Amino acid sequence: MASPAYELTHLEALEAEAVHIFREVAATFERPVLLFSGGKDSMVMLHVAAKAFWPSPPPFPVMHVDTGHNFDEVIEFRDRTVGTYGLRLVVSSVQDDIDAGRVVEDPKAGRNRLQTAALLRGIREHSFDAVFGGARRDEEKARAKERVFSFRDEFGQWDPRNQRPELWDLYNGRHRKGEHIRVFPLSNWTELDIWQYIEAEGVDLPSIYYSHRRAVVQRDGMLLAHTRFLTLGEDESPYEATVRFRTVGDATCTGCVESTATSPGEVVAEVAVSRLTERGATRADDRISEAGMEDRKKEGYF
Amino acid sequence: MGASQLVRLATAGSVDDGKSTLIGRLLFDSKTVFTDQLEAIERTSRARGEAYPNLALLTDGLRAEREQGITIDVAHRYFATPQRKFIIADTPGHVQYTRNMVTGASTADLALILIDARKGVLEQSRRHAFLASLLGIPHLVLCVNKMDLVGWSRERFEEIREDFRRFAMKLQVHDLTFIPMSALHGDNVVHRGAGMPWYEGTSLLHHLEQVHVASDRNLIDARFPVQYVIREHSRDFRGYAGTVAGGVFKPGDEVTVLPSGFTTTVRAIWGPGGTTITEAFASQAVTIELADDLDLGRGDLICRPGNRPHTGRDVDAMVCWFSEHHALTPGASYVVRHTTRETKAEIRDLDYRLDVTTLHRDETAKALSLNEIGRIRLRARQPLLFDSYRRNRSTGGFLLVDEHSGATVAAGMITGPSVTASNVVWHTAAVSRTERATRGLTVWLTGLSASGKSSVAVELERRLVGSGRPAYLLDGDNLRHGLNGNLGFSPADRAENVRRVAEVAKLFADAGVVSVVSLISPYRADRELARAAHEAAGLPFLEVFVDTPLEVCEDRDPKGMYAKARAGEISGFTGVDAPYEQPENPDLVLRPENGDPASMAALILATLE
Numbered sequence: 001m002a003s004p005a006y007e008l009t010h011l012e013a014l015e016a017e018a019v020h021i022f023r024e025v026a027a028t029f030e031r032p033v034l035l036f037s038g039g040k041d042s043m044v045m046l047h048v049a050a051k052a053f054w055p056s057p058p059p060f061p062v063m064h065v066d067t068g069h070n071f072d073e074v075i076e077f078r079d080r081t082v083g084t085y086g087l088r089l090v091v092s093s094v095q096d097d098i099d100a101g102r103v104v105e106d107p108k109a110g111r112n113r114l115q116t117a118a119l120l121r122g123i124r125e126h127s128f129d130a131v132f133g134g135a136r137r138d139e140e141k142a143r144a145k146e147r148v149f150s151f152r153d154e155f156g157q158w159d160p161r162n163q164r165p166e167l168w169d170l171y172n173g174r175h176r177k178g179e180h181i182r183v184f185p186l187s188n189w190t191e192l193d194i195w196q197y198i199e200a201e202g203v204d205l206p207s208i209y210y211s212h213r214r215a216v217v218q219r220d221g222m223l224l225a226h227t228r229f230l231t232l233g234e235d236e237s238p239y240e241a242t243v244r245f246r247t248v249g250d251a252t253c254t255g256c257v258e259s260t261a262t263s264p265g266e267v268v269a270e271v272a273v274s275r276l277t278e279r280g281a282t283r284a285d286d287r288i289s290e291a292g293m294e295d296r297k298k299e300g301y302f
Numbered sequence: 303m304g305a306s307q308l309v310r311l312a313t314a315g316s317v318d319d320g321k322s323t324l325i326g327r328l329l330f331d332s333k334t335v336f337t338d339q340l341e342a343i344e345r346t347s348r349a350r351g352e353a354y355p356n357l358a359l360l361t362d363g364l365r366a367e368r369e370q371g372i373t374i375d376v377a378h379r380y381f382a383t384p385q386r387k388f389i390i391a392d393t394p395g396h397v398q399y400t401r402n403m404v405t406g407a408s409t410a411d412l413a414l415i416l417i418d419a420r421k422g423v424l425e426q427s428r429r430h431a432f433l434a435s436l437l438g439i440p441h442l443v444l445c446v447n448k449m450d451l452v453g454w455s456r457e458r459f460e461e462i463r464e465d466f467r468r469f470a471m472k473l474q475v476h477d478l479t480f481i482p483m484s485a486l487h488g489d490n491v492v493h494r495g496a497g498m499p500w501y502e503g504t505s506l507l508h509h510l511e512q513v514h515v516a517s518d519r520n521l522i523d524a525r526f527p528v529q530y531v532i533r534e535h536s537r538d539f540r541g542y543a544g545t546v547a548g549g550v551f552k553p554g555d556e557v558t559v560l561p562s563g564f565t566t567t568v569r570a571i572w573g574p575g576g577t578t579i580t581e582a583f584a585s586q587a588v589t590i591e592l593a594d595d596l597d598l599g600r601g602d603l604i605c606r607p608g609n610r611p612h613t614g615r616d617v618d619a620m621v622c623w624f625s626e627h628h629a630l631t632p633g634a635s636y637v638v639r640h641t642t643r644e645t646k647a648e649i650r651d652l653d654y655r656l657d658v659t660t661l662h663r664d665e666t667a668k669a670l671s672l673n674e675i676g677r678i679r680l681r682a683r684q685p686l687l688f689d690s691y692r693r694n695r696s697t698g699g700f701l702l703v704d705e706h707s708g709a710t711v712a713a714g715m716i717t718g719p720s721v722t723a724s725n726v727v728w729h730t731a732a733v734s735r736t737e738r739a740t741r742g743l744t745v746w747l748t749g750l751s752a753s754g755k756s757s758v759a760v761e762l763e764r765r766l767v768g769s770g771r772p773a774y775l776l777d778g779d780n781l782r783h784g785l786n787g788n789l790g791f792s793p794a795d796r797a798e799n800v801r802r803v804a805e806v807a808k809l810f811a812d813a814g815v816v817s818v819v820s821l822i823s824p825y826r827a828d829r830e831l832a833r834a835a836h837e838a839a840g841l842p843f844l845e846v847f848v849d850t851p852l853e854v855c856e857d858r859d860p861k862g863m864y865a866k867a868r869a870g871e872i873s874g875f876t877g878v879d880a881p882y883e884q885p886e887n888p889d890l891v892l893r894p895e896n897g898d899p900a901s902m903a904a905l906i907l908a909t910l911e
Contacts, residue, residue, distance in 0.1 A: 006550065006583040007516050010308040010387040019574050019587035020529070020545045027530040027600050027642070051575035052543070052587070055534045137378045144377040151708070163375060164710045165401050165624050167408035168699045169545065170639050174708030188389055190380045 092122030
């Protein structure tokens with residue numbers, strides 16, 4: 001009989017909500033796709049998606065929007081994971097856009113901003129109508145305004161002043177041909193929830209999320225990995241440090257933090273006392289202006 | 303997995319009541335604000351020439367919001383204490399964004415309504431309290447903010463509290479808490495402040511950590527809308543995936559599949575990833591395998607044979623209209639999104655438009671425009687499988703979608719099947735209530751078997767009649783011989799038992815008689831429906847909880863029922879192997895120390911006067 005014992009823990013509640021969203025999309029869209037970078041949020045998405053459709057594999061492919069400036073460990077991990085889960089991988093590459101002259105690279109600005117064009121091209125070329133993203137509302141204040149089902153017009157644009165009301169667990173995925181819906185199953189998760197879930201579920205991650213030695217460069221108050229994509233300034237000299245990454249993305253603008261955490265449990269302990277947001281600490285592109293994220297989202301960024 | 307509990311909050315209040323500042327303060331004082339965020343708002347505040355870091359900047363995330371200094375759309379914020387994780391839907395206060403307030407509040411366990419102590423209860427405060435009650439948010443906290451600007455005045459706080467209480471009496475609000483505070487200075491937000499030594503309650507955060515939200519879901523009526531069918535041919539697997547919308551399902555349960563009506567049993571229930579589930583309860587996402595090979599798909603619903611939702615094409619509903627482009631007008635057609643079912647529906651009628659500030663019903667209204675609320679009758683092309691929203695938010699809530707633009711144009715809350723759709727019409731009597739000699743009401747005694755309800759009820763009836771007031775005792779046991787002779791003791795039958803008794807009591811009360819009901823009525827939701835039926839008819843309803851401890855009841859055991867239940871001879875006995883849900887806000891509580899039945903009846907009489 002009914003009793004107050006019927007209660008979910010916060011991680012179970014977040015997982016149940018995400019499972020519901022995955023199933024809702026699979027049931028109501030024709031061509032969904034899951035954005036997959038090999039980073040921790042996209043790994044948690046993939047893990048939850050696999051659980052949602054058990055014993056079948058997730059009924060959609062995954063797409064990597066590839067800036068070309070990758071950490072080797074992450075690309076190796078991406079390909080291995082796609083094989084393990086039995087998924088089809090679609091790659092939409094920024095380099096292709098640069099080579100074709102569709103976008104122009106500014107060597108100083110990094111390639112994150114150029115991802116929008118590659119993302120929209122990938123969506124258009126494959127006629128995807130629902131695109132799962134791992135964005136969380138706790139990441140940034142423009143993200144905090146985002147719906148779970150986010151309508152995008154034929155140009156992929158977000159209109160923050162005209163969003164569809166979203167009530168209960170009823171989601172409105174209506175769209176016309178050429179338009180699509182961005183879907184964010186992890187909207188209500190925080191960075192700490194992600195790491196607690198990774199620990200509880202044993203989710204596999206690229207090795208760079210855990211402490212390791214590597215050559216780094218100090219730039220604008222951040223630690224950047226010294227990779228073949230980084231052009232050193234005159235006063236910059238690389239040195240060895242013990243670090244890990246809190247996010248993975250374009251290697252030229254994703255910073256790392258000094259850390260000795262070598263397991264999910266140790267990372268959870270570290271995240272729980274951290275006084276910096278992951279984006280504030282490690283994402284150069286978020287520092288452009290107070291409305292940087294909002295402006296990019298309006299253009300079609302996820 | 304992580305053992306803390308997730309609690310969803312919604313904030314509401316008028317423009318400039320300081321909502322964003324309050325949230326900023328909650329995040330700041332609970333150490334959820336990060337150094338880089340704080341530095342960013344300090345920079346911006348300095349640039350604007352403000353003396354303090356403006357905590358509102360933490361939540362106003364859009365460029366237009368920062369420029370205009372107001373909140374336009376819902377922002378979701380997160381903070382945690384060791385016991386609980388909180389999701390805050392920070393919703394706009396401005397009138398033109400009522401739809402966004404509704405958006406943010408639909409899943410909330412608790413609503414925070416801010417009031418500026420200088421301004422008192424404004425139109426927007428009433429509007430938001432009404433919306434919170436309409437959306438069925440079980441707990442309301444009135445944050446009387448800016449107490450520093452009224453000299454920390456206790457009199458001012460109490461004045462606002464009484465003012466709001468008078469308004470809230472007209473609403474379905476069962477748990478109402480008032481906290482005086484200063485969000486700017488932090489008094490009574492996370493820590494108790496020094497400014498108000500007269501305030502004896504807890505801080506807001508302490509209240510949020512303690513408030514009991516677990517029992518607010520419907521764990522009685524088993525409902526499982528099929529969301530997605532998972533077929534895996536290699537394993538010969540066919541499972542129905544979905545989220546439990548009410549009640550509890552177990553392997554081996556006999557279940558009925560709607561709308562086909564076939565009955566089968568649950569073969570197995572799987573959690574995400576194939577974990578074994580022995581009991582699936584409301585809010586869990588699971589996959590159900592059935593014993594028989596039935597053809598069911600998305601939009602169908604699995605329930606228990608003896609406890610089905612309503613099935614029908616005609617429903618009455620309250621709707622909040624969202625569209626700025628079109629008004630809601632009878633005759634228009636929309637797509638209905640209800641549970642996992644989608645069908646088209648026509649607005650058959652607009653019964654009335656509600657003025658949410660005065661609660662006045664305008665029955666002459668011909669349309670609803672943006673942000674207006676009213677009651678409609680809807681006719682769906684395919685039958686909907688539904689409960690009233692008050693009974694179950696999941697099976698009672700729906701969206702209306704404009705087929706051409708794709709826009710969500712309304713949120714709806716089902717009040718029940720449309721009676722006018724059948725041949726039943728309500729006959730208006732020639733005699734009005736005020737013309738009758740006496741005023742009726744209902745005294746509803748609830749409590750465990752052998753708690754002493756009947757003895758008190760008998761005494762109360764005797765005294766009322768003795769004083770010349772017409773009264774009649776409706777005793778649960780006696781009614782089961784006649785009116786309710788065909789009902790058993792399953793939750794569904796108990797609900798029906800309570801419903802019938804409530805309807806009879808209502809008729810008596812309407813006739814000017816005091817009905818004294820003595821009924822175990824173990825489920826809170828059933829009693830709330832009884833209260834709602836009376837309130838809807840404008841009749842007073844007094845819930846009296848006879849709070850005699852179980853041990854005392856078992857010792858008395860006048861009919862030997864507890865002994866039989868303990869011996870396993872009867873099952874489903876309240877207090878032994880079936881639950882008793884205590885009233886959360888009874889009008890009166892009677893305990894053994896209140897004396898004999900005569901003294902207790904006197905206490906009730908005193909309350910009536």
